[in-house]
């Protein structure tokens with residue numbers, strides 16, 4: 334597996350991820366996705382939405398506002414308790430999370446015993462709604478998308494005539510004013526989440542919790558093509574913490590969050606160690622009950638068949654899109670030797686690859702070849718993400734496309750178009766990224782051959 338610097342450098346060089354506001358020196362914990370990054374990210378979101386909404390009959394989507402009535406965050410407990418212990422070094426004035434300090438020495442200046450007593454630092458980003466900046470106008474940028482689902486539970490259930498068990502899925506930005514950010518896009522202050530709240534009858538939640546653990550683990554393996562020794566599940570229960578998968582002894586005891594009966598954390602083996610990429614929480618009726626209490630509005634579900642009224646329990650698979658981008662890059666990055674030269678290849682699975690096909694003219698000084706390559710590019714564009722590149726020699730163009738995970742290169746050469754060429758065949762070469770195998774295909778058939786390969 335590559336180290337973090339290799340991935341960060343690839344991301345900047347090839348237009349996946351840039352430092353946010355880079356020309357002003359950046360701003361900690363904010364990143365901008367470039368042309369290839371936004372494609373990869375959209376492909377990951379599409380894969381999630383397909384698996385969670387389109388392919389199932391029991392989940393529907395919403396897209397709630399980022400700024401909500403501040404009472405939402407009072408009910409959820411975020412205003413009161415969403416905080417980390419903050420300490421400051423009295424010599425260098427750097428700030429740290431007390432629970433992440435390994436010793437009493439300052440990680441910045443090295444002085445010992447210079448830390449202040451910890452105080453609770455709330456991670457909510459505050460803003461004001463309307464023209465008056467007083468306390469009554471305070472609002473928060475959402476720290477999770479889940480609450481936008483909970484407050485719409487009955488709206489969705491009734492408008493869509495849903496019966497429990499059913500789920501509501503959402504993809505959207507969230508914001509946390511983390512004390513310490515780091516590991517590139519792993520821990521950001523602005524990030525994107527994909528969360529699904531699955532509403533079930535109380536008493537059936539344990540079965541659903543296991544169901545969603547298996548579903549989500551299978552999604553990660555399949556979507557990212559993750560090898561077995563890079564992914565595992567951490568089981569966090571009140572009675573203890575255990576691991577399903579590799580390195581079972583490498584785990585510290587944790588308590589589930591206050592709203593949860595238990596968590597399954599899916600972890601990926603990053604260069605910085607095993608880290609969470611998705612949490613599957615058994616949230617009980619904690620959130621709906623809290624909103625019912627503070628709003629004074631009933632959030633009970635009425636079961637037509639059994640004539641029972643109850644507040645459903647909730648099982649929540651929740652993941653970060655940015656972390657998924659990182660997993661996709663780490664898992665697919667490979668360096669290999671080809672004819673004594675280093676080849677970097679991003680073996681992204683087909684649905685995730687930002688560019689599906691690159692059309693390359695073998696000789697850019699031959700107008701007929703260039704014209705045919707451009708014509709082919711235009712013909713392919715409506716069907717798949719296609720680029721045209723004539724800015725270097727063919728070997729170099731192949732290497733560039735391999736490095737960004739482009740699945741196929743189509744090369745137009747003399748034989749393809751020059752009727753006076755002795756070997757004229759009216760065909761082009763399709764080169765496959767992983768095997769580097771090349772086949773000759775008549776120009777008129779290129780589109781269908783590629784579409785077939787992409788759907789295989």
Ligand SMILES: [Zn+2]
Nearest residue numbers: 422425439442
């Ligand atoms: Zn210090």
